[in-house]
Structure formats: structure tokens, C-alpha cells
Amino acid sequence: MSRVRGRARVLHEVSFVARPGRVTGFLGSNGAGKTSTLRVLLGLDRPQAGRALIDGRRYAELDRPLTVAGALLDGSGAHRSRTARAHLRWMALSNGLPRSRVDEVLEVVGLTAEAGKRAGRFSLGMSRRLGLAAALLGDPPVLILDEPVNGLDPAGIRWMRAFLRDSAAQGRTVLLSSHLMGELAETADDVVIIDHGVVVADGTLAEVVGDHPTLEDAFLARTTATAEGPSW
Structure with missing residues (x-):
């Protein structure tokens, strides 16, 4: 798929597949x-060419999207004045999910004690956990996560890594974006590198690293470094 914003090329013929049972x-x-x-994959932006599909369908075509694909983009998506539990309850209601599922996902992400707190009082790490709880509401077979470890402390990062690996082991398709080389090297089965759109x-972690000592070295060999260096 390709996307242009104004006169700037944002994406050019981007094509790859994230597979079940693997962290991409x-x-x-x-x-x-x-x-x-x-954003194109989740129907938030439109490509000028091509299609982005989840299980063979565009996101907008999914009847109950939370039961097919759970997504975490920037922040939690919750209004600052809503409590964590209230935010998740209306999301569950929108997809016909039982209210009991709200307490289940709050426990999974470690926010049970914070369920009555307003989202505006959450730290960045807590907001990421709330966003993940929303992504898990429908117990979807696909997880799409944008920089999920942002704001997490070392213990939270370890927890997230174990959670992602366990999700893949259960057969889920996990698509994880990041600019953190070391974290992806510890977590991913497959790696897709994008540079200037x-x-x-695109291949397994071993294929992408190839003869390079680390994923970071492989990344530098395949991307265009500016005079100031790459911005990770």
C-alpha cells in the first residue's frame, strides 16, 4: 500500500504479512x-493505493472488531475524566461483550487496584496498560501494538515481553512496532524494517540479522543514517 500526505510520500508500496503464532x-x-x-491497517487513514487487511478483511468491514483485532496506539484512548473501569465498560458494550470481561482484563494488565481512578491521573506506564486492557477485551486472535513498552519501568517491560511471547504461543498474531532494537531482538520471531516509508x-529475526553481530547493526546496514545519526 502507498500513502501520500500533501506532497510528502509517507508510505510507498509497503507490503508484509504478520503470521499467527508469531511476534512480528x-x-x-x-x-x-x-x-x-x-493507522491505515486500523482504518484511521486511507491509502492512496493498495489495501491493508486483517484476516482477509478491511478493519471497517469487521462486525465486532474488538473480537478480531485488539489495538494499542498512542495513549490509552480513554477520556481523562473517565475511570479505567468506566472506559472499558463502554468499549465492551459497544461490541456486545459481557461486563465481567472488564474485570478480567484489568487483572491481566495489573490495574485492578486502579480501576476506579480517572484516566487523567494515570502515569504513562499505567495508560499503556489501560490501552492494552482495551485491546484484550474481545480476546482477539490479532494484537496490533504501537510502541507498547513506552513508559514502562524495567519490571513492566519484562512483563510485557513475557505477555507478548505467551500471546504468540497461544496462537495469536502479534504485530509489534518499536524503535528499540534490543527489545525487539528479545521478543520478535520475525522482523520488518521500514525506512522513509x-x-x-522482511524475514525471520535470524534472516534479517544475517551476518551482522546484532539487530542494531543489521538495521544500520539497511537504512539511511542522517548526519545526526538514526533517531532511536
Whole structure:
């Protein structure tokens, strides 16, 4: 798929597949096109050419999207004045999900004690956990997560890594965008590298790293570094 914003090319013939039972790491420096790609996939932006499909359908065609694909983009998506539980309850209602599911996902992400707190009082890490809880409401087979470890402390990062690996082991398709090389090397089965809106590498972690000592070295070899260096 391709997307242009004004006169600027944002995405150019981006094409890759995230597979069930695997964590696909979507890697690129800031501004490379990661979030733009995920926004098109989730129907928030329209491509000028091509299609982005989830289980063979566009996101807008899904009857109960939370039961097919759970997504975490920037922030939690909750209004600042709403409590965590209230935010999740209306989301569950919108997709015909039982209210009991709200308490289940709050427990999964470790926010049970904070369920009555207003989202505006959440730290960045807590907001990411609330966003993940929303993504899990429908117990979807697909997870689409944009920089999910942002704002998490080291313990939270370890928890997120284990959660993603466990989700893939259960057969879920996990698409994870990040600019953190070390974290992806610890988590991903497959890696897609995007640079200036173009996919420059796509394969298993071992294939992408190849003869390079680390994923960071492989990334530098495949992308265009500016005079100031890449922005991770």
C-alpha cells in the first residue's frame, strides 16, 4: 500500500504479512512510517493505493472488531475524566461483550487496584496498560501494538515481553512496532524494517540479522543514517 500526505510520500508500496503464532517486530526510526502503516491497517487513514487487511478483511468491514483485532496506539484512548473501569465498560458494550470481561482484563494488565481512578491521573506506564486492557477485551486472535513498552519501568517491560511471547504461543498474531532494537531482538520471531516509508527488510529475526553481530547493526546496514545519526 502507498500513502501520500500533501506532497510528502509517507508510505510507498509497503507490503508484509504478520503470521499467527508469531511476534512480528515492525522496526524503524522515528518518522519512518510505522505508526502511519498501523493507522491505515486500523482504518484511521486511507491509502492512496493498495489495501491493508486483517484476516482477509478491511478493519471497517469487521462486525465486532474488538473480537478480531485488539489495538494499542498512542495513549490509552480513554477520556481523562473517565475511570479505567468506566472506559472499558463502554468499549465492551459497544461490541456486545459481557461486563465481567472488564474485570478480567484489568487483572491481566495489573490495574485492578486502579480501576476506579480517572484516566487523567494515570502515569504513562499505567495508560499503556489501560490501552492494552482495551485491546484484550474481545480476546482477539490479532494484537496490533504501537510502541507498547513506552513508559514502562524495567519490571513492566519484562512483563510485557513475557505477555507478548505467551500471546504468540497461544496462537495469536502479534504485530509489534518499536524503535528499540534490543527489545525487539528479545521478543520478535520475525522482523520488518521500514525506512522513509519503504520496507527494506522482511524475514525471520535470524534472516534479517544475517551476518551482522546484532539487530542494531543489521538495521544500520539497511537504512539511511542522517548526519545526526538514526533517531532511536
